[in-house]
Amino acid sequence: MSKLVISNLSKIYNDGSYQTTVLNGLTFTASKSSLTAITGKSGSGKTTLLNLISGIDKPTGGEIIFNDKVINNSDSLTQFADFGFVFQFHYLISTLTIEENILIAAEIKNLPTKQARLRLHDFAAQLGINDKLKQYPFQLSGGERQRAAVIRAIINEPSLVLMDEPTGNLDQDNSIKLQELLMDLMHQQESVFIVATHDMAFAGRADQVIAL
Ligand SMILES: Nc1ncnc2c1ncn2[C@@H]1O[C@H](COP(=O)(O)OP(=O)(O)O)[C@@H](O)[C@H]1O
Numbered sequence: 001m002s003k004l005v006i007s008n009l010s011k012i013y014n015d016g017s018y019q020t021t022v023l024n025g026l027t028f029t030a031s032k033s034s035l036t037a038i039t040g041k042s043g044s045g046k047t048t049l050l051n052l053i054s055g056i057d058k059p060t061g062g063e064i065i066f067n068d069k070v071i072n073n074s075d076s077l078t079q080f081a082d083f084g085f086v087f088q089f090h091y092l093i094s095t096l097t098i099e100e101n102i103l104i105a106a107e108i109k110n111l112p113t114k115q116a117r118l119r120l121h122d123f124a125a126q127l128g129i130n131d132k133l134k135q136y137p138f139q140l141s142g143g144e145r146q147r148a149a150v151i152r153a154i155i156n157e158p159s160l161v162l163m164d165e166p167t168g169n170l171d172q173d174n175s176i177k178l179q180e181l182l183m184d185l186m187h188q189q190e191s192v193f194i195v196a197t198h199d200m201a202f203a204g205r206a207d208q209v210i211a212l
């Protein structure tokens with residue numbers, strides 16, 4: 001059963017002249033089919049925490065344990081590929097259409113194309129970007145790109161989904177549609193969902209709130 005354990009995690013950025021302590025002894029557990037909201041003002045360490053969990057960055061101390069395996073002292077990104085990440089900035093590939101950007105993630109995981117397309121069209125319709133799939137990222141608004149990045153992250157049903165301010169560029173209506181989709185997935189899939197968000201209404205729907 002999927003479970004993420006964050007144990008006594010700390011992160012100190014050291015740029016030579018001075019040190020910034022961002023996380024200091026953070027501990028929490030997130031179980032499958034549950035949503036954990038990471039809240040806190042700008043600069044409180046939300047993105048840092050997601051970068052540590054995904055293996056993009058290394059903690060100064062403590063442990064990150066997923067399904068009973070310590071993942072922070074190996075190259076988690078390569079050893080543990082079963083997660084989806086929505087970055088604060090979308091990182092869609094500019095030379096691919098929205099559909100190609102999303103399906104490339106499915107190909108990496110060898111998800112059958114037919115099944116991936118069905119999921120893609122279903123999610124795109126729910127999030128209101130089904131008429132944008134043949135377009136390129138530059139032709140979309142910030143909010144549309146953000147929704148495309150969310151679909152790319154969840155297309156493979158990863159067991160760990162990390163999202164950094166996924167509703168940051170969305171109006172309230174689209175924010176609620178995205179929240180509804182995530183809530184549906186959370187009940188259908190046995191995944192752990194971790195979402196950094198400023199949006200207190202969104203955080204209020206989470207199973208637990210970690211305030212940094
Ligand atoms: N690579 C880095 N080097 C030094 N300080 C950093 C680095 N990345 C982030 N920080 C600092 O860590 C703190 C937390 O940043 P961040 O995790 O981006 O916060 P949030 O996502 O909550 O806005 C900030 O004070 C930021 O300046």
Ligand SMILES: [Mg+2]
Nearest residue numbers: 046047088164
């Ligand atoms: Mg951030």
